[in-house]
Amino acid sequence: MLVRSSIDRSSRALEDYLMAIYRLEELFGEARTTVLTNELSVKPATISKMISKLAAKNLIIWEPYKGVRLSEKGRAIAEKIVRRHRIAEYFLVNILNMDSVKAHRYAHMMEHLPEEFFDKLYEFLGKPSICPHGNPIPGATPSTDVLKAKPLIKFSIGLTIRIVRILCTAGGEIIADIYKLGIDIGKRVKIVSFSERGIVLEIDEKRILVEYRYTLAIYGVPVE
Amino acid sequence: MLVRSSIDRSSRALEDYLMAIYRLEELFGEARTTVLTNELSVKPATISKMISKLAAKNLIIWEPYKGVRLSEKGRAIAEKIVRRHRIAEYFLVNILNMDSVKAHRYAHMMEHLPEEFFDKLYEFLGKPSICPHGNPIPGATPSTDVLKAKPLIKFSIGLTIRIVRILCTAGGEIIADIYKLGIDIGKRVKIVSFSERGIVLEIDEKRILVEYRYTLAIYGVPVE
């Protein structure tokens, strides 16, 4: 079979879909068609068609009209891509001095480069264990903080939480919005109350309302 | 219009074709269908079809059954990609310690990443003026050596030449073969004679025959 020397076209879409599903599963426990629509900038009909292909390849588990989750096989592939993505992000932020939102977008373009590139890059970077958003790089030993961290929504009123990681979606809009609110890795926030729309947080002596769709992505640990 | 966050598919093929034509033009003065076939690992019919598309877009000048050359417009695009390719190669060899043949292959996969990535990377690398194969990085000020260098085939018998640059093709087979012969940037070779098949060179006190298709790619300057 002939092999183009550029990045293989066929595996690209597949990897993008698995990545998107991985992220949504991380956030919501499952991936719905409409949400994938935003993640992949593609019409619902396209998502449906691709979903049935991925399901036929046993990469995902599909309950029609309900949603999809990754199979073991699919998750294994997705985790490889997540690793590449986070190594790329680390490089873009810490070596090339890109802001972390832009880095996220560019990392998405780099994540289809071959494994060996990332092995070399990872070596050069000194084998970091987390990406700039605090998310663990698969393969590295995660810190206890990262392991213990839970989404803000899981903590009770009154607790002060140190932000440890922020989950990312494909477009990067969610992380951009979150950083705009003044939330960042290492910052401390206090859970003030739960309203209908979101969580009221105290951060830098100010109170802000953070919508639930964001608080699902913000992981932290209680401050002793 | 919807925009995928991954690298745009449509521009990929176009960029690959322009790059291949650029390289063959550099080597042979024009690009023929059969040769493009090797460069792009694609059947002749495909080359023909793509050539007529590129010609319709005024990116190349096409004389059917004769060959193609880049138009001004096409050359401008190709030079951007060449720049990206050579910056990537420099990074892969000098920072990630890849051997230069493999770097060439990987650079080919990276060369479709966006301009800004390469601007940042170029900055980080200290704005080098040549790639690891000695080829100038467009935009940088080239050294006089690079400007004066000519292919070995242009020099007369008896001259000693210092190798300055080695032109590359897509697959990287040519550079790999050349390096295997013991030829490398900075080395001195003496033009012994011209045979039917190639040039007899004296290198490291040994005489070797280098086929003409290789000598076209090997650029050097006479040693005073």
Place this chain on the structure above:
DNA sequence: CAATATTTTTAGACACATCTAAGTTTATAA
């Protein structure tokens, strides 16, 4: 709980780069 709105899927068309097969042009050799 019935009507309506939203989400999801199916069906079918399209663009794109590729292929094979066949025809045309150019080059080579007897």
Place this chain on the structure above:
DNA sequence: TTATAAACTTAGATGTGTCTAAAAATATTG
């Protein structure tokens, strides 16, 4: 210089990922 070989192009088919339009399932609301 004609016959044969090689290079190149055209025509038409295929696979993949996308789209629109319409149908089906699920969720929401009066």
